[in-house]
Amino acid sequence: QSVLTQPPSVSAAPGQKVTISCSGSTSNIGSNYVSWYQQLPGTAPKPLIYDNDKRPSGIPDRFSGSKSGTSATLGITGLQTGDEADYFCATWDVNLNTVIFGGGTKVAVL
Amino acid sequence: QLQLQESGPGLVKPSETLSLICLVSDGSISTSSDYWGWIRQSPGKGLEYIGTIYYSGSTYYNPSLKSRVTISVDTSKNQFSLKLTSVTAADTAVYYCARFIRWFGGNMDVWGRGTTVAVSS
Numbered sequence: 001q002s003v004l005t006q007p008p009s010v011s012a013a014p015g016q017k018v019t020i021s022c023s024g025s026t027s028n029i030g031s032n033y034v035s036w037y038q039q040l041p042g043t044a045p046k047p048l049i050y051d052n053d054k055r056p057s058g059i060p061d062r063f064s065g066s067k068s069g070t071s072a073t074l075g076i077t078g079l080q081t082g083d084e085a086d087y088f089c090a091t092w093d094v095n096l097n098t099v100i101f102g103g104g105t106k107v108a109v110l
Numbered sequence: 111q112l113q114l115q116e117s118g119p120g121l122v123k124p125s126e127t128l129s130l131i132c133l134v135s136d137g138s139i140s141t142s143s144d145y146w147g148w149i150r151q152s153p154g155k156g157l158e159y160i161g162t163i164y165y166s167g168s169t170y171y172n173p174s175l176k177s178r179v180t181i182s183v184d185t186s187k188n189q190f191s192l193k194l195t196s197v198t199a200a201d202t203a204v205y206y207c208a209r210f211i212r213w214f215g216g217n218m219d220v221w222g223r224g225t226t227v228a229v230s231s
Binding site for chain 1: 215
C-alpha cells in the first residue's frame, strides 16, 4: 500500500479532460515538490511535471500539475488515445527519508 | 541528449548479489548539478526508490534497503553501478537508473529503459 494515494483508474472520451489526484500528508506532499510520470505499457516512466506545476521541454500544455496542501493533481485536457497509460506521482517524505511514489492511475480513453 | 542504459544479468540466484551498471552517454556523469540513482518496479510493490549517488561518491540509500545496497560511481567510464546483496524473490523487478534533479527529492528527469532482473534458482 502506497504512502501516496491515487485512484486506480480514470476514464473519459477523446477530447475530454481527466484529473488524477495524489493524496499525501504534511511529511511528503505538504512539504516537498511533486512530480508526475507517464508510463506507457512496456516502457520506462516519462517525466510529465516537475516541481508541482512545471513541464519539461517537449511536454504539451495539455498536461498540467497543481498542488494544494497535502494533495496534488495532474490534469490532462484534449484526451487522446495515445494518453492511455499509467500515471504516477512522486515526492520526498521527510519522515521516511526516501522518495515515495503513488500506486499509479490507469487512464482509459473510451 | 543525455541517455542512460542499464546492463547486467537478467537472472540471479537467491542469496546471491545482484549487480547492475548504468552507462551515461551524451553527457558527463561529473556534472556538478546532477545526481544519479536507481529505482525499481515490481508488480507487487510498484515503484521503489533504491538510492542516489553524486559523482564525488557520496551516496544516499532508501532506509528499507540500506543494509543490502551499495551504489558506486566510475567517472572514468561515465557510469555508476548498483549492488544488492542477499537477494530473494521479492527483489525480482525491473530496475531503472535515472538522473535526479535534487539530492533529496522525487524528481527524476532522465530515465534508462530499464532492465528486468528475476531472482530464481
